[in-house]
Amino acid sequence: MTQSPPRSPRDGPIFELRGVSKSFPGVQALSDVSFFLNPGEVHALIGENGAGKSTLIKIMTGIYAPDQGEILLDGQPVQIRNSMEAQTLGIAAIYQEPMVFPDLNVAENIFISHADRGPVVRWGRMYKDAREILDRLDVKLDVRQPARGLTLAAQQAVEIAKAISLDVRVLIMDEPTASLSAHEVAQLFRIVNNLRNQGVAILFIGHRLEEVFQIADRVTVLRDGRWISSAPRADVTTEQVIREMVGRQIDDFFAKTETNRGELLASVRGLTRDGVFSDMNFDVYKGEVLGFAGLVGARRTDVGLALFGINPATSGEIVYEDKSVNIQSPEQAMRLGIAYVTEDRRQLGLVLPMSVVVNVTLPTLPRYLNRLGLVKRSQEAATARTYQEKLSIRTPSLNGEVGKLSGGNQQKVVLSKWLNMEPKLLILDEPTRGIDVRTKAEVHHIINDLAAQGLAIILISSDLPEVLAMSDRVIVMREGRQMGIFPRDEATQETIMTTAMGQVGTANGAGLNGQPATEGGSADSEVPL
Amino acid sequence: MSLSQPAAPATDSPGFLDKAWQRLKSWEGMLLAVLLIVVVFNAVNTPSYLTFGNWVNLFQLYIEKIIIALIMTFIIINGEIDLSVASIMALSAALMAFLHEKEVAFPLAVLIGLLAGLVCGLFNGFWIAFVGLPSLVVTLATLIAYRGLALVLVQDRSIGNFPVWFSNLGQKPLVGGLPFALILFIAGVALAIVILQYSGFGRSVYVIGNNKDVARYSGVNVRGVKMWLFIASGFIAGLAGILYAAHLGAMRGSTADGFELDIITMVLLGGVSIFGGTGSLWGVLLSILIILNLRNGMGLANISGEIQKGFVGVLLILSVLAPNIFGRVQESYNRRRRLSAAETAEA
Numbered sequence: 001m002t003q004s005p006p007r008s009p010r011d012g013p014i015f016e017l018r019g020v021s022k023s024f025p026g027v028q029a030l031s032d033v034s035f036f037l038n039p040g041e042v043h044a045l046i047g048e049n050g051a052g053k054s055t056l057i058k059i060m061t062g063i064y065a066p067d068q069g070e071i072l073l074d075g076q077p078v079q080i081r082n083s084m085e086a087q088t089l090g091i092a093a094i095y096q097e098p099m100v101f102p103d104l105n106v107a108e109n110i111f112i113s114h115a116d117r118g119p120v121v122r123w124g125r126m127y128k129d130a131r132e133i134l135d136r137l138d139v140k141l142d143v144r145q146p147a148r149g150l151t152l153a154a155q156q157a158v159e160i161a162k163a164i165s166l167d168v169r170v171l172i173m174d175e176p177t178a179s180l181s182a183h184e185v186a187q188l189f190r191i192v193n194n195l196r197n198q199g200v201a202i203l204f205i206g207h208r209l210e211e212v213f214q215i216a217d218r219v220t221v222l223r224d225g226r227w228i229s230s231a232p233r234a235d236v237t238t239e240q241v242i243r244e245m246v247g248r249q250i251d252d253f254f255a256k257t258e259t260n261r262g263e264l265l266a267s268v269r270g271l272t273r274d275g276v277f278s279d280m281n282f283d284v285y286k287g288e289v290l291g292f293a294g295l296v297g298a299r300r301t302d303v304g305l306a307l308f309g310i311n312p313a314t315s316g317e318i319v320y321e322d323k324s325v326n327i328q329s330p331e332q333a334m335r336l337g338i339a340y341v342t343e344d345r346r347q348l349g350l351v352l353p354m355s356v357v358v359n360v361t362l363p364t365l366p367r368y369l370n371r372l373g374l375v376k377r378s379q380e381a382a383t384a385r386t387y388q389e390k391l392s393i394r395t396p397s398l399n400g401e402v403g404k405l406s407g408g409n410q411q412k413v414v415l416s417k418w419l420n421m422e423p424k425l426l427i428l429d430e431p432t433r434g435i436d437v438r439t440k441a442e443v444h445h446i447i448n449d450l451a452a453q454g455l456a457i458i459l460i461s462s463d464l465p466e467v468l469a470m471s472d473r474v475i476v477m478r479e480g481r482q483m484g485i486f487p488r489d490e491a492t493q494e495t496i497m498t499t500a501m502g503q504v505g506t507a508n509g510a511g512l513n514g515q516p517a518t519e520g521g522s523a524d525s526e527v528p529l
Numbered sequence: 530m531s532l533s534q535p536a537a538p539a540t541d542s543p544g545f546l547d548k549a550w551q552r553l554k555s556w557e558g559m560l561l562a563v564l565l566i567v568v569v570f571n572a573v574n575t576p577s578y579l580t581f582g583n584w585v586n587l588f589q590l591y592i593e594k595i596i597i598a599l600i601m602t603f604i605i606i607n608g609e610i611d612l613s614v615a616s617i618m619a620l621s622a623a624l625m626a627f628l629h630e631k632e633v634a635f636p637l638a639v640l641i642g643l644l645a646g647l648v649c650g651l652f653n654g655f656w657i658a659f660v661g662l663p664s665l666v667v668t669l670a671t672l673i674a675y676r677g678l679a680l681v682l683v684q685d686r687s688i689g690n691f692p693v694w695f696s697n698l699g700q701k702p703l704v705g706g707l708p709f710a711l712i713l714f715i716a717g718v719a720l721a722i723v724i725l726q727y728s729g730f731g732r733s734v735y736v737i738g739n740n741k742d743v744a745r746y747s748g749v750n751v752r753g754v755k756m757w758l759f760i761a762s763g764f765i766a767g768l769a770g771i772l773y774a775a776h777l778g779a780m781r782g783s784t785a786d787g788f789e790l791d792i793i794t795m796v797l798l799g800g801v802s803i804f805g806g807t808g809s810l811w812g813v814l815l816s817i818l819i820i821l822n823l824r825n826g827m828g829l830a831n832i833s834g835e836i837q838k839g840f841v842g843v844l845l846i847l848s849v850l851a852p853n854i855f856g857r858v859q860e861s862y863n864r865r866r867r868l869s870a871a872e873t874a875e876a
Contacts, residue, residue: 310746330745330747330748331748334748340746342746347740348742348743349743349746350743351743351744352739353739354739362736362743362747365729365732365749366729369728372728373728373730375729375732417747
């Protein structure tokens with residue numbers, strides 16, 4: 001892995017990373033990554049969830065400082081300490097969700113960062129300059145129009161114009177096409193081509209390989225925070241790229257022991273939440289782990305939230321224990337025996353300032369009340385102690401704030417609170433994200449034991465080896481749609497990733513167009529912090 | 530489940546003295562200390578202070594406010610606020626007085642007045658719990674609206690001439706030298722402490738105040754809890770309004786104007802966070818006692834009402850500042866300790 005990318009061409013790269021590493025507690029997000037960007041080149045960066053793309057962008061834009069390694073601009077080492085400095089150096093980033101000020105007009109948004117033009121706004125000059133920049137991009141927009149009414153694609157154009165107004169030389173585009181329709185993607189690519197012709201270096205991050213191959217001049221693959229390969233587009237095939245992306249080592253994974261599939265618990269038919277996901281069809285059996293794989297934005301979490309009644313489905317049918325049910329609230333889901341372990345334990349899973357005991361008994365509190373409605377504290381404490389022993393929760397005191405525990409122990413408290421409900425269907429959303437290796441192995445043991453006891457488990461995880469090791473069957477989702485169900489022996493990293501990247505079918509964001517990421521949606525960040 | 534080794538045994542049994550010290554360091558401990566100082570100071574300065582009569586008096590002066598402060602504690606811990614309580618007081622009393630004037634049987638007029646408070650609370654609760662509007666805005670609007678309704682009913686008149694039993698209820702001792710409202714307050718304190726600190730409902734109040742989303746994701750009936758709180762707040766405010774009318778023997782449109790701010794002051798001084806989730810009724814009870822004794826003592830010492838108000842204001846600012854200052858001092862102390870530890874390690 002220490003082999004470096006091919007040397008730069010004769011006129012030299014505009015931007016270069018040399019041996020950059022970055023770690024967070026428990027995670028090596030990037031190790032020894034080197035690559036460069038040439039002027040007038042679109043360079044695609046691809047990798048699985050957690051490959052380190054987000055961390056890389058944050059280092060390039062000064063949000064994180066690298067632990068090791070150098071950043072070179074025009075061959076000179078530079079330090080990027082904050083996003084302001086990145087801007088001064090001509091490095092800008094645009095994201096999937098454009099960050100425009102909805103109540104300001106197009107021209108104001110373009111020049112929002114120009115604080116150096118004196119105390120009085122010269123509107124005439126601003127409009128003229130804004131028009132010039134948009135002309136350069138060949139974008140037709142009224143510069144006096146408020147940004148609120150613009151389509152996502154137009155808002156992105158405004159962001160790109162903003163970058164140009166700051167003399168951008170390196171433009172990072174982080175999944176810019178994720179929410180765009182095919183037509184809007186074509187428009188965006190025309191702008192990207194214009195920028196390329198003007199000598200801007202573009203780092204393009206995308207999950208849709210066909211788009212990446214359409215726009216990129218070179219392709220770099222990251223995996224597990226390491227640089228894997230960089231090659232001209234013409235020299236690589238999609239199969240090759242996918243192989244490089246998924247070649248992760250399955251190290252120390254606890255593989256699920258074979259269990260006999262029990263009886264059918266739930267059948268989901270045509271489940272849809274308008275504008276979020278559509279037409280999900282799957283069966284859930286007792287004693288079975290059903291994995292949900294997919295990339296960021298595949299909307300797996302939203303399916304879990306629909307089953308748990310937080311954001312109910314808008315159409316389709318759920319047959320649960322032979323009865324058709326219409327789940328509209330978490331209370332209702334819980335009465336059916338459905339529990340949902342959230343991916344965001346700090347915001348949605350635990351009341352951080354309250355005690356371990358309070359958190360463990362929260363969903364089951366009515367069981368701990370006497371006839372007068374008072375809490376039976378000793379019984380509560382006994383339950384918490386039971387789970388402390390069962391799951392070996394390491395805490396100095398069960399009455400201490402749960403927010404002071406480590407991530408892994410917090411996750412065990414979340415598991416306790418739902419196991420105490422004695423659910424029939426346990427939905428686990430990223431149950432091992434951001435926890436240490438040891439706890440991760442413990443959680444895998446727990447999942448295995450629960451399935452052996454006859455629980456039905458839905459395991460949503462962005463950790464591909466984890467899904468493969470733990471699941472009896474794997475559903476692959478992509479952009480709100482079910483792409484396939486694979487039995488354990490057919491699910492390989494290559495098949496899953498090929499399906500998740502949608503090698504069949506093309507970008508059709510029709511249902512998603514204009515939909516910002518919903519609350520609790522799959523806004524997966526790649527680095528657990 | 531067959532899981533790895535059991536966790537280390539819990540070590541939460543500090544000595545008795547440690548516990549006492551922890552208590553004293555807490556907000557409640559500090560309030561208790563302040564209260565003792567005020568009481569001792571008053572007792573030394575004014576001989577008549579420590580008489581039974583003065584203590585009844587001291588409560589009686591603020592009795593309506595401190596009754597409402599109990600339910601306000603629930604609401605603020607829940608992460609909400611009810612600014613409309615004083616207007617509900619006025620509206621309930623106005624409706625009662627208006628019906629009395631129209632020669633409706635007096636007990637019925639009282640009942641309808643109480644009911645009006647409940648309906649006002651229901652209206653607040655609907656917008657907050659079910660529509661999801663911020664309580665600050667909703668109750669600010671109803672603060673104006675309910676007061677407006679009260680003024681429509683009584684205009685610029687003062688309505689009195691209530692039955693003698695009613696005025697006596699508000700002014701004369703009922704049992705053992707204690708007036709009705711004070712007995713109600715004492716019972717209310719006991720009930721409120723049991724509900725907030727020991728019941729399942731109280732637990733939900735805290736959980737929601739800390740994090741509504743976690744509560745919702747755990748199947749807690751967030752809407753139901755908020756609804757009940759605002760209904761209770763409306764009803765209790767209505768009751769307090771009627772007690773106030775009995776207490777004064779008359780009411781007018783401006784009755785109880787601005788009381789909500791005194792009530793909220795008591796709750797915040799009691800260590801309840803304006804952001805919800807923390808605080809206790811014990812603290813609020815102590816803060817009520819401090820404010821009452823402080824004002825009583827200053828009154829007995831012939832300090833003017835304006836200066837008394839200023840004093841309470843300063844106290845509130847200090848109460849908000851104190852935790853911040855403590856936190857910062859603690860932090861810098863810890864940092865210094867870490868630094869010196871690091872230096873020793875290097876050496």
